[in-house]
Amino acid sequence: MTYVIHGATGAQGAPVVAALAAAGKPVTALTRNPDVAVAGARVVAAGYSSTQALTEAYRGADGVFIHLPITSEEQRQTYVRNIVAAVRAARPARVVFSTSGMPTGTGGTADLLTSGLADSGVSHAVIEPTLYLENLLMPYVMDTVRERGVLPYPIRADLPISWASHLDIADAVAALFDRHDVTGVVSVGQYPAITGADLAQAFGAHFGKNVVFEPITPEQMQTSIAPAIGEGPAADVAGMYAAMNTLPDRSITPENSAQKLLDITPRTTGQWMTDIRCE
Template identity: 75%
Template sequence: MTYVIHGATGAQGAPVVAALTAAAKSVTALTRNPDAVVDGARVVAADHSSTEELTAAYRGADAVFVHLPVVSEDDRRIHAHHIVAAVRAARPARVVFSTSGAPIDADTAGAAAMLVSGLAEVGVSHAVIAPTFYLENLLMPYVVDAVRERGVLPYPIRADFPASWASHLDIADAVVALFDRPDITGVVTVGQYPAITGPDLAEAFGARFGKSVRFEPITPEQFRSSVAPLIGEDPAADVAAFYTAMSTLPDRSITAENSAQKLLGITPRTTGRWLADIGL
């Protein structure tokens, strides 16, 4: 069986590639860098903005893992359009899409919602992985350096805001499971359940670092200015808008009914387990 993985050298795609190659699966690693080397995989350079290149990569695939890059929302919509067009043309046997935490409600005009509705219209077998917040966000220098230097974990959510945090490793576990479970379609939520709060995160970091760590709520604007040098001004503005919207909600918890725990028998890592697994 042949598996095509978007962003194969990136934070989300690389763990999926690693899990598949470890199981001796045939993997096609999609990347924008034609000179990239991915152990155990065939590398194919494909541009998200080219239906033709994506179609060629998808054709004959048993499964494709898709997630949208961290660029401006306008560019993400363009990418979503070409991905759906390529799936329509190539008709891979199975598609698994991670929303990366973006909203996918029917009345949302965002790229993730556009891609979900497009896959449904095409009619190929597919599942949608819906995480809430990524634990890897806490590895950004602005956050983890504050933990190390000041014993503070800063993040743009309220201290009493429960969320179902998940790691990229948890997403990879769900992707690999869904590749083998074409009977599971629709949305699968991935994250810690029951949900945890910012102080819970700080406690886990403190236990790992062997020091007292407290949670510090910051504003979306503070977060925007901290991530802009890493991801660019437009994506950073979109991130800030996302957290501003989150501030109006009571929580961002998954529900048990469509969770990976129930549907796939997979329990996402605790924050402490994740920290240990990445060797921080």
Template identity: 80%
Template sequence: MTYVIHGATGAHGAPVVAALVAAGKPVTALARKPGTVVLGARVLAAGYDSADTLTEAYQGADGVFVHLPVVSEEDRLAYARNIVAAVHAARPARVVFSTSGMSADPGSGGSAAIVVGGLADSGVSHAVIEPTLYLENLLMPYVIDTVRERGALPYPIRADFPVSWASHLDIADVALALLDRPDVTGVVSIGQYPAITGPDLAEAFGGHFGKDVVFEPITPEQMRVSVAPVIGDGPAADVAGLYQAMSALPDRSIALENCAQKLLGITPRTTRQWLTDIGL
């Protein structure tokens, strides 16, 4: 028996592996490249592109942590269907899925919605972690380099747009708890509350670095151009589209009735605490 972690060497999965290993749990780390080494874990070379491979990986698992990678939505849709097929076939004891900030609304027809719907139909014990935006997005070169070089924090949201930011470290804390809490099911929202604005973020960065930092709203198109060299043209266009749609919303605040603070007693890190914890 083991805990199977997707993206074990990446930004999302690695903190979950570390948390499980620290807790003394047996871990099977899924990695796309053969020969990958993950300390404290058994490594299995497996991507998202084979339902049969995933079925074998999930067989007999105590728990599975799943998230969808930053690739084109077309690829994510195929991956989502493979994940669902593998869960239905292997029937692991527990599945925890992070939407990674994508919409899981059944009407959207998106990849996250397919996973959530498939888990609900499977009858397998599961929970869904629903973050809003990741603090790690602020480590993209176009953001952090600008903070350091000219004391400005650029991001494609309005200055008055409140967001319940969460970090990958927070996701790992919640995932660790949920994998062993079959009594908690459904959606678990995660993020800072009250939600904070862009100027609040800039103030936190300024306090951490000991300098004045101002918030600088940019357009989704400016963001697309900045991130395309890092994540690729297709994923960059998809992400920019999400921010364009987000611009019509009043906020991205968590729902208190099903948040990690209430359901699990886990409070996410403040921005300054996160900056300290990652050693920036």
């Protein structure tokens, strides 16, 4: 028996591997490179493009952690079909899926996978974060903070958001693997939600300097991230931020929060910066 973690060397999967390994649990790290070493884990080369490989990886697992990569919507739909087919065939004891901040309630791939897991009859939970604090580590943000004392980001200055870190998600995943009684959606993020000015204040306190928040357009962000993730996915991300800026807030609700359901309080922005040793 083992815990199977997708993207085990990436930003989302690696903290989950570390949390489970630290708890002494057996971990299978799914990667695209079978030659990579993952501390505390057995490495298996398997990706979302092969239902057979996924089925073999999931069979006999105590838990499976899933999150969908940033790629085209069409590709994600293929991945979802493969994942659901593999879960149905392999019947792992538990599946935890993180929406990775993708919009829900719109009929997109996050909803498609959530529905597929529900129909599978396999014990599962869905982690629903809003925005990741790690997004603020992108060079166009951090370089501007360091050089100008300005924190640029494509959100309205007055938009309250329940930010979460990948470390918070890992804490929730580890808890949900043990808490089969908790099903459905679990929202992970700071509560009360905070604004851009609050983010800037936390960055300023951490760096010991005055930092102010500066809203930028989603199109400006798209230009900054396209070289790293591709024009198509960057346009999708920009569209998500444009839609987000029309909302009154992006706050979690206390009723289905990790705070209430799992007794886990996500890190403040300052705590997160300390934990990742941001310099």
